[in-house]
Amino acid sequence: MNNIDLTTKFCGLTLKNPIIIPAGIHGRSGKVIKEISSSGVSAICTKTIVPQSAPDVLPCFVEVPNKTGMLNSVFGSDKFSEYWFTEGIKEAKEGDALVFANLAGYYPEQAADLAQKAEAAGADLIITPTHCPHMGEILNAMFPDMNFQEAGLADTAGMTATVKAIKAAVKIPVVVKLSGSHNHITPEWAKAVKEAGADGIGVSDAFGPALAIDTKTGQPMLGGPRGIGGLTGPAIMPLVLRMVLETAMSIDLPILGVGGVTSANDALQYIMAGATLVGVVTAGHVDGPVRYTKIIDDLKILLERNNVSSLEDVRGLTIKRIQERKENDQVAVTQPIVPLIDIDICTGCAKCIPVCAFDAMWMENEKANINSELCIGCGLCKSVCPFNAIIHEYYK
Numbered sequence: 001m002n003n004i005d006l007t008t009k010f011c012g013l014t015l016k017n018p019i020i021i022p023a024g025i026h027g028r029s030g031k032v033i034k035e036i037s038s039s040g041v042s043a044i045c046t047k048t049i050v051p052q053s054a055p056d057v058l059p060c061f062v063e064v065p066n067k068t069g070m071l072n073s074v075f076g077s078d079k080f081s082e083y084w085f086t087e088g089i090k091e092a093k094e095g096d097a098l099v100f101a102n103l104a105g106y107y108p109e110q111a112a113d114l115a116q117k118a119e120a121a122g123a124d125l126i127i128t129p130t131h132c133p134h135m136g137e138i139l140n141a142m143f144p145d146m147n148f149q150e151a152g153l154a155d156t157a158g159m160t161a162t163v164k165a166i167k168a169a170v171k172i173p174v175v176v177k178l179s180g181s182h183n184h185i186t187p188e189w190a191k192a193v194k195e196a197g198a199d200g201i202g203v204s205d206a207f208g209p210a211l212a213i214d215t216k217t218g219q220p221m222l223g224g225p226r227g228i229g230g231l232t233g234p235a236i237m238p239l240v241l242r243m244v245l246e247t248a249m250s251i252d253l254p255i256l257g258v259g260g261v262t263s264a265n266d267a268l269q270y271i272m273a274g275a276t277l278v279g280v281v282t283a284g285h286v287d288g289p290v291r292y293t294k295i296i297d298d299l300k301i302l303l304e305r306n307n308v309s310s311l312e313d314v315r316g317l318t319i320k321r322i323q324e325r326k327e328n329d330q331v332a333v334t335q336p337i338v339p340l341i342d343i344d345i346c347t348g349c350a351k352c353i354p355v356c357a358f359d360a361m362w363m364e365n366e367k368a369n370i371n372s373e374l375c376i377g378c379g380l381c382k383s384v385c386p387f388n389a390i391i392h393e394y395y396k
Ligand SMILES: Cc1cc2nc3c(=O)[nH]c(=O)nc-3n(C[C@H](O)[C@H](O)[C@H](O)COP(=O)(O)O)c2cc1C
Pocket: 022, 023, 024, 025, 047, 048, 070, 072, 074, 075, 076, 077, 102, 129, 177, 204, 205, 206, 232, 233, 234, 236, 258, 259, 260, 261, 279, 280, 281, 282, 283, 285
């Protein structure tokens, strides 16, 4: 293994690498956190610690088409908050990873009370989510008397009051985790998080509400009144990546990017968009903790292959590239570049032939060819080539 140092500073903490596990099943108890910490991740979040635990409506997991993600309808931690403060966080801290307490109250003072207890129990950082796409509907179905009211998606007042209350109660860093539901108003939320006084920002939680249907029965595949849940995994990554970029371009808080990461290449994309830490949840649920270890190991290999000696050299690189597009008059390139075929790599699989809607591709001697008169330089052939045999570069 090479010597690339992945040590990362985030909100005043020093982490051994940028890969962490945000809230999910691997944060369900102190024992699990302690065990999973041997995967090499630098921090693990608890499942959201809430004032009152509730059982999940079942089934609470389903895979989405082509295994591009997962829907879940889970709530916060199914353990009492007192468990976390008396045993859970203490046991989690016996592992090799920092422990981030993910928590939420129904009102700011309640969140502050939980945060204070989490800090006293040894948590290294507080992270608080802003909105859960499925929670309100399911809570109201389970507890009709509760009449739980969701804040409007553009309403940042609750988050601001919560951050201020938590900041007044604890000394450890406080991070706000945006919801995928804020994806159209990310800069507005990012600025509000900064103004509220948070030390960092997480982007993002699940997207939704989302639905999957069993076509044998017509039933929604998840439990609950309408069977809705939050979408996570690779399907959301391009959206979250753009949210991270917008956040990095709007505010100067350190960013935890989380959404759909399955590989070191995914993690590096988040870092290039401006993230300091990268979270992995669904991939670890689907493949097991070995996925976390692989991403960390592969990240070192990938950086070495790209001649990058420090993460600092590539953090936010995409923001710089976007600036260069402006400076180089490349914000709306319309002049086509015709791709080149690397005939040493082309296997003659012919996958690129039928996708070309401009009849620009043909096979000769079992290799793909491009007619430069017909090619409009769209990039679709390159996108479908399974062997990366098509070279097509508009920007260096
Ligand atoms: C089963 C499951 C449970 C989750 N529970 C929580 C939670 O309690 N609190 C929270 O803030 N986010 C929770 N999340 C959201 C994740 O922390 C993460 O933001 C989201 O899954 C996107 O990352 P991914 O695509 O790598 O899974 C959960 C996600 C999953 C899949």
